[in-house]
Amino acid sequence: xxKTTQPTSMDCAEGRAANLPCNHSTISGNExxxxxxxxxxxxxxxxxxxxxxxxxxxxASLIITEDRKSSTLILPxxxxxxxxxxxxxxxxxxxxxxxxxxxxxxxxxx
Amino acid sequence: xxGVTQTPRHLVMGMTNKKSLKCEQHLGHNAMYWYKQSAKKxxxxxxxxxxxxxxxxxxxxxxxxxxxxxxxxxxxHLHTLQPExxxxxxxxxxxxxxxxxxxxxxxxxxxxx
Numbered sequence: 343x344x345k346t347t348q349p350t351s352m353d354c355a356e357g358r359a360a361n362l363p364c365n366h367s368t369i370s371g372n373e374x375x376x377x378x379x380x381x382x383x384x385x386x387x388x389x390x391x392x393x394x395x396x397x398x399x400x401x402a403s404l405i406i407t408e409d410r411k412s413s414t415l416i417l418p419x420x421x422x423x424x425x426x427x428x429x430x431x432x433x434x435x436x437x438x439x440x441x442x443x444x445x446x447x448x449x450x451x452x
Numbered sequence: 453x454x455g456v457t458q459t460p461r462h463l464v465m466g467m468t469n470k471k472s473l474k475c476e477q478h479l480g481h482n483a484m485y486w487y488k489q490s491a492k493k494x495x496x497x498x499x500x501x502x503x504x505x506x507x508x509x510x511x512x513x514x515x516x517x518x519x520x521x522x523x524x525x526x527x528x529h530l531h532t533l534q535p536e537x538x539x540x541x542x543x544x545x546x547x548x549x550x551x552x553x554x555x556x557x558x559x560x561x562x563x564x565x
Binding site for chain 2: 376383384385386387388391439440441442443444
C-alpha cells in the first residue's frame with residue numbers, strides 16, 4: 343500500500359472548518375483514500391473514503407486532487423469533540439490491512 | 453457506538469496469569485481483527501479471521517492465542533505475558549475480509565505487572 347504523509351499536529355478554532363491535508367504521491371490506480379480518527383483511549387472510528395471523486399457524508403468531506411496525489415479531509419464546523427488523531431490511509435481493494443501511521447493530532451480550541 | 457463491543461475495558465494481570473479478551477459484533481460482518489496499540493506506536497495488526505477461519509497471523513508470539521468460535525465472537529487468550537505486552541488491544545470487524553471499512557471496538561487497556 344502507498345505511503346501517506348500528514349502534518350504531526352494542527353489546531354483549529356471551535357466552529358471553524360478544519361482542513362486536514364494528506365500527501366500520497368505514490369498512490370496507484372486501485373487504491374482508495376480512507377480517513378479514520380481516534381479519540382483518546384478509544385478505538386479508531388471510520389470517517390470517510392474515496393477513490394477519485396470528492397465525497398461527503400454526515401461527518402466530513404473528502405477532497406481528492408485530480409492527480410490523486412493528495413487529499414484533504416474537511417470537518418465543516420469543528421467542535422471540541424472533534425479533538426483526536428486523524429489518520430489518512432491508502433489501501434487497495436485487495437488489501438485487508440489498514441496501516442495507520444502516526445496521523446495528525448487535531449486540537450479544537452474553544 | 454460502533455456495534456463492536458470489547459470486554460473488559462481494563463485489565464491488570466500478572467505475568468503468570470491466564471486471561472481472555474472478548475470481542476462481539478452483531479453487524480453481520482464476516483471478518484474480525486485483533487490489533488495492538490502500544491504507546492506512541494502505530495496500530496499493529498495481530499490476527500485476521502474471515503468466516504471464522506484464521507487468514508493472517510503477523511508473527512505474533514504464541515503467548516497470544518486467538519479463537520473465533522463463530523462469526524460474531526472473537527477471543528484473545530493471554531498467558532505468561534511480559535510487561536512490554538502492556539498496550540491497548542483493539543478488535544475490529546468488517547463486512548468482508550478484503551477492501552471494506554473496518555469498525556473498531558473501544559479496546560481493552562491491558563497492563564501486565
